[in-house]
Amino acid sequence: MKISIQTLGTLGDVMPYLALSKALAERGHQVTVLAPRDYTTIIRGHGLTAATPPDFSVGEWMARSGVRGTLRGPVNFFRDWPVMIRPHIEDVLTRSLDAARGAGLVLANPVAMPARIAAEHHRLPFMLMALQPVLTPGGALPCAMIARRDMGGWLNRASYLAVTASLAGLGVALASARRRLVSRPRPGLADLSRHLGEPLPRITALPAILDIRQPAEWDSASRLVAYPPLRSGSTPLPDDLVGFLAAGPPPVHLGLGSMQVSGGAAKLALWLDRLEAAGQRAVIAAGLAQRPPGSFGRHHVCGQVPHDRLFAQCRAVIHHGGAGTLDTAARAGCPQIILPHVLDQFWNATMLARTGVAPPPPKRTLDAGEIDRLLAFALSPRTRDTARQRRDELAAHEADLPAAALIADLVEAHAGNRTASAR
Numbered sequence: 001m002k003i004s005i006q007t008l009g010t011l012g013d014v015m016p017y018l019a020l021s022k023a024l025a026e027r028g029h030q031v032t033v034l035a036p037r038d039y040t041t042i043i044r045g046h047g048l049t050a051a052t053p054p055d056f057s058v059g060e061w062m063a064r065s066g067v068r069g070t071l072r073g074p075v076n077f078f079r080d081w082p083v084m085i086r087p088h089i090e091d092v093l094t095r096s097l098d099a100a101r102g103a104g105l106v107l108a109n110p111v112a113m114p115a116r117i118a119a120e121h122h123r124l125p126f127m128l129m130a131l132q133p134v135l136t137p138g139g140a141l142p143c144a145m146i147a148r149r150d151m152g153g154w155l156n157r158a159s160y161l162a163v164t165a166s167l168a169g170l171g172v173a174l175a176s177a178r179r180r181l182v183s184r185p186r187p188g189l190a191d192l193s194r195h196l197g198e199p200l201p202r203i204t205a206l207p208a209i210l211d212i213r214q215p216a217e218w219d220s221a222s223r224l225v226a227y228p229p230l231r232s233g234s235t236p237l238p239d240d241l242v243g244f245l246a247a248g249p250p251p252v253h254l255g256l257g258s259m260q261v262s263g264g265a266a267k268l269a270l271w272l273d274r275l276e277a278a279g280q281r282a283v284i285a286a287g288l289a290q291r292p293p294g295s296f297g298r299h300h301v302c303g304q305v306p307h308d309r310l311f312a313q314c315r316a317v318i319h320h321g322g323a324g325t326l327d328t329a330a331r332a333g334c335p336q337i338i339l340p341h342v343l344d345q346f347w348n349a350t351m352l353a354r355t356g357v358a359p360p361p362p363k364r365t366l367d368a369g370e371i372d373r374l375l376a377f378a379l380s381p382r383t384r385d386t387a388r389q390r391r392d393e394l395a396a397h398e399a400d401l402p403a404a405a406l407i408a409d410l411v412e413a414h415a416g417n418r419t420a421s422a423r
Helices: 013-025 035-043 059-067 073-081 081-100 114-122 154-158 162-179 240-245 264-277 307-311 321-333 345-353 368-380 379-398 403-422
Strands: 001-006 028-034 105-108 126-130 202-206 221-227 252-254 284-287 294-296 300-302 316-319 336-338
Touching: 001 081, 001 114, 013 028, 013 240, 013 252, 013 264, 013 321, 028 081, 035 059, 035 316, 059 403, 073 336, 081 114, 105 345, 105 403, 114 126, 126 264, 126 403, 162 345, 240 284, 240 294, 240 300, 264 284, 264 294, 264 336, 264 368, 284 307, 294 307, 307 403, 316 321, 321 336, 336 345
Parallel strands: 001 028, 001 105, 105 126, 126 202, 202 221, 252 284, 252 316, 284 300, 316 336
Antiparallel strands: 294 300
């Protein structure tokens, strides 16, 4: 079966779909991955087929959004809609239609809503997969894009109104094209319950270390599964980084993801000062250091490297709170410090702190004293032992049924059910 997987967003929004794609390809399926053009080389590097990508660069888009503050809440997002979103819609829709042509099933993340129109147009089974609670409203879990913690009951349920509003806005922008491409009935894009008259499967993949169970209130089309990690296999680390790791004790990794962070240089200087005061050396992501890979005082700047291989040799990981980085650090047995910046990063930080492998996220402007407190927690023997225990538990759980394999089972089952019903 040909399967079209379509995802938009930063690298963290692409990697788990590559893990799923590899699991499906190993079962003999023909998988194509549609993602921003920034990641075409990465897709091909994992032995997968990249569909012709949209024209825009997510890196450039994130740089602009960082300056404008587009992702700092729903008000800013809707304010910037005409400038940041609307100009790219037709391009993405065209590529989605092309990628889905001839497929037997389309799976997409919630941001890639043009994929749903492509599936409707080609009359294909469709599935959604999100990396945070956003797809199935309820009182048990809040919408992680809005809430920073569990608010309980009706407040959790109300937080999903932001998702509904965002999808409704996208529906307005796509309305003309959808009328041209899709015959009636056309449920609103904010309605995630049905597709082509049947229940729409919705998969929510969360880092296993968060230990969140599927709410009893969810409908039968909604499934909560573990985040599918992407293994680097035999991909080596660069020689200069290998040399740095071998020349001293395990370092702390410091990186804040692919999103733009305001005041990054000042934040980095303060963190390096306090790390040195604690007797630690660091591996720093090149995007944060704003300099090419290589020596940086007693520290080392690294480019894009396999995190699963690097984190296994680190003392702790300081990061932005993306689900992929969180999951990879947890599977490496690393204590973590999360410095959330936007969206679901705040919820991830709060939930991870409950496991004992990270301190509660800072609630005030970071100063030397606050950083020292965070480092003392992450570098303590107790936190190290807890992180290693969690790592061993995750490994045992993954051995029973890898997350990517479970999601692949769900994809095959849905495709099979649709084929049977068509007959």
